[in-house]
Amino acid sequence: MGVLAYYLEDEGLATVTVALLRPHVEIIRPPRALWLPFELGRPFGAPNDTVFQSKVLRRALALFERQDGPHILEDFDQDAPNSAPDPDWRCAIDTDPPSFGMRPEDVDPEQLIAAAEAEISAIEIHHEAARRKFGRSAVGLTPWTLAENIAALSGFLRGQSKASWHPDISNAVARRFATDDITALYTEAASAGAGAPNGDQLTLWFWQRTAAGKLVLAGLAKALAGDDRGAKIVAEKFTLPSRLAPKLGL
């Protein structure tokens, strides 16, 4: 962000940068910066907490009034509310994924695909509840339904790649977007019920407790063992959050 601030300020626009990684702004030194001690992915701290979001925004925009440049770096000294795990949260969706090892030969693809397909209707019911609760959904990178996104991953496990919907998007990248949509749909569905799970709780539930999560992991293992370079890159770098891999025993 600091680099973009430099280009825009150099073009005559005043900038304020909010930063989540303090060491980077210490080096780049944009004109005005506010470091926020929040989780990556949540620069305004907490979803649906309008008071806290406004507090962060006001504090950032106040830096426009400062005249003691050319380099200002301030710290926001309050943690984001509700960022800790909710110890009482249990996902209301009943899932019972089959258990496999991470080697491709450990997986029974048809059993796993059948389990993922069997989850779809329950997940969709809870997802609709989440859509009503939050008034939105972040699912929709692919033009496919949940069943079609699952089919894209199932096809890969069966050695029958589902064709991408767009000529500029490779089949491997299409599967990545399908994975992002599946993950979003499941974690939205899981957040429809009671409790206040944090991001890691929702995400770990997807990877540990659902057949769809296991389906993605099985595809990841197959891609890593195969010779399709594009699929390998997507599997290595753009599928499983690195901070969660140790918690999944990977």
Add this chain to the structure above:
Amino acid sequence: MVRLADLPESTQKRWRELDCPQFDHSPWVEGPALSQRKIAMVTTAGLSIRGGPLFQGGADDYHKIPEDVPDGNLLISHVSINFDRTGFQQDANVVLPRKRLREMAAAGEIGACATSHYSFMGATDPLKMERNARALAVELKADGVDSVLLIPV
């Protein structure tokens, strides 16, 4: 809270070793009081509009997000999976606080919101974004924007 020390060692190493550029001069633009400023927001969250183009690896362009696009049509197509997305799923304002900025404009705390906000994808080397960033500055000034809030993800 996620500080660098809270992240896995491999992630810490990657962030620490990231080559951050330094510049040989320090631009500094002054402006009117906050209550007179027209403000745009630029995020690197890799935001796309539902049905529109998606970011792919190495993208150095930006997506325009007109003010009348509802939050329900904002998606994240960022290539990185190493940041939380569940907050955005529940409330887009945790990434791009358009409603909060509109509230400040309505209360007279800022002059006005820009006609559009913008998104790059932060996984790309920002030095490769220079041409598009400078082109964006022209677009922002044509909208009467004088101040920009830059937001990471």
